[in-house]
Each structure stands twice: as structure tokens, then as C-alpha cells.
Amino acid sequence: MGEQITLGEVQETLLIPLYGRAQDAQSRSSMLGDRKAVELVDAIDYDFTKFRGPSLVGAVLRASIFDQYVREFLDAHPDGTVVDLGCGLSTRFDRLDNGRVRWFDLDVDDTMALRRKFFTDSERYTMIAGSLFDDDWHDQVRERGGPVFLLTEAVLLYFPEDQVHETLRRWSTVFPDTLIAFDTGGHLMMNSQDRNPVFKAVPARMEWICDDPTTLQDFGLQLIESRTFAQPQPSVAQRWSAKYRYGMRLFGWAPPVTTYKLNLFRTKPVVSA
Numbered sequence: 001m002g003e004q005i006t007l008g009e010v011q012e013t014l015l016i017p018l019y020g021r022a023q024d025a026q027s028r029s030s031m032l033g034d035r036k037a038v039e040l041v042d043a044i045d046y047d048f049t050k051f052r053g054p055s056l057v058g059a060v061l062r063a064s065i066f067d068q069y070v071r072e073f074l075d076a077h078p079d080g081t082v083v084d085l086g087c088g089l090s091t092r093f094d095r096l097d098n099g100r101v102r103w104f105d106l107d108v109d110d111t112m113a114l115r116r117k118f119f120t121d122s123e124r125y126t127m128i129a130g131s132l133f134d135d136d137w138h139d140q141v142r143e144r145g146g147p148v149f150l151l152t153e154a155v156l157l158y159f160p161e162d163q164v165h166e167t168l169r170r171w172s173t174v175f176p177d178t179l180i181a182f183d184t185g186g187h188l189m190m191n192s193q194d195r196n197p198v199f200k201a202v203p204a205r206m207e208w209i210c211d212d213p214t215t216l217q218d219f220g221l222q223l224i225e226s227r228t229f230a231q232p233q234p235s236v237a238q239r240w241s242a243k244y245r246y247g248m249r250l251f252g253w254a255p256p257v258t259t260y261k262l263n264l265f266r267t268k269p270v271v272s273a
């Protein structure tokens, strides 16, 4: 029998990108080649087949765009620190490990308990059980010194606007002059959730609507790049199968795809007196 799981509502959504990556790994023109995702899907006792529709491949496209943001950070700072907040069962560390990065994966207790069944800490890789909304993890990350990259993929969307804004404001103070990557969804995307086949299969719903990521400058975040699936980095597009490379260029301009944005911000530097 497979691994039994009991996850909270938002936590259960981690199984959607996991299944998307597993399906991608089994296709002839795999974009991420995430074989570990196939192992995990096989090992977990869950009816993954109930997940259908474009969000599965969307999770793969999204992961590849965020991978590239992290890759570029590591090219500039090979000894830097990366923190994946709400990592789920992501295998990003395995994909991007350059042999020098210090990596933290954080997720809430039930998800982390599941993750620990399949992943282990190592000298440069540490899993933290906790909430991204709490401050407990800040010192652990800051103690290391040096440049930090914060990433939170498909997590903030599930929380109320006030809570997200307050957290972004705190991060921009605690981590000045730091790169932060996360996704935002506009009205058209958020209002079509009930028609999305993956959301027919889980009770969780996304809450935070952000039509324009530049408005997050009010919380100390300067927008550096904002991409939709129609605008991947050229090096990322090269790794996409032709179906998505050309398909997204042609059809990715239609809402609600255009209202889903994969953003890279930098927090304000400390202003010396």
C-alpha cells in the first residue's frame, strides 16, 4: 500500500504540481525531466487521476520560469542562499544545485512531515517546518549572511490580501535589497477558478487578487521582471516542447492566461543616514 496522507486544504494542492511534473517526466518531450515526481506519485496513496486540465502543464511551465530566475541568481552568486517558501514536494534543489548554494525548503508541519518521508537534509540543504507568515525562519536564513533569494510559488495566492500585503511589507524590511519571486493572479483568473478542472477536485480556493504587480511597490517591492506563459525567458522557451513554445506564443495572450504573472521583485535597499 502507498504512503497514506492527511493534508490540510491548501496543503493538498501541492499534489497538483507534483502530478503535473510527473506527467511531464513521462512524456517524450519532457520539459523538466522530474523523475523523482514520478516516484513520489507512485509512492503516495492518492487518486491523482482526478486532476485534469491545463493547470497540470501550467505547473510545469511555471516551475521552469521560476527555475530560471533562481538559476540567474546562482550564476551571479554561486554561494548564495535560496529559500523556497511553501515548497510542497518540489525537487527544485535537485534541479538547480550548483554544488555551492545553501538551500532552505520551508513548508507547514503536515506537508513537511510528508516531505521528510522522501527527502533528507544535507550539509547545504535544510528543511524547515513552519509557516511563511511567521518570523521564526528569518534568523536561520539571515545568519548565513550573503545574498538571499526568496521564492514562493503558488502559495500566496491562497491567502487573504491583507495577510499577503502585511507579510510582503515585513519581508522587505527584514530582507532589504533581496530578490523575491512569486506569482500573482488577476480578477479574470481568480474568478474562473470554479471552471478550472483541478479546482473541481480539491476544496481549496485562491483568494488574493492582484491585477497589477507594480502596485506592490507600496509594500517595498520593486518589480524587476513579470512574465506570463506567453513570455518565458528565451532559454526556458528552448526547453519547452514545441507544442507549448509555439502554442503559448499564439494563444497565451488570451485572458485569463495573461492575468497570471510570474514575477521577480527586489526589496528596497537600506538607506544609510
Ligand SMILES: C[S@@+](CC[C@H](N)C(=O)[O-])C[C@H]1O[C@@H](n2cnc3c(N)ncnc32)[C@H](O)[C@@H]1O
Residues within 6 Å of the ligand: 010, 011, 012, 013, 014, 015, 017, 018, 085, 086, 087, 088, 089, 090, 106, 107, 108, 111, 130, 131, 132, 133, 152, 153, 154, 155
Ligand atoms: C499549490 S502548493 C505549491 C507547492 C510548491 N510550491 C510547488 O509549486 O510545487 C501550495 C503549498 O503551500 C503550502 N502552504 C500552505 N500554507 C502555508 C504556509 N502558511 N506557509 C508555508 N507554506 C504553506 C502547502 O503546504 C503547499 O505545499
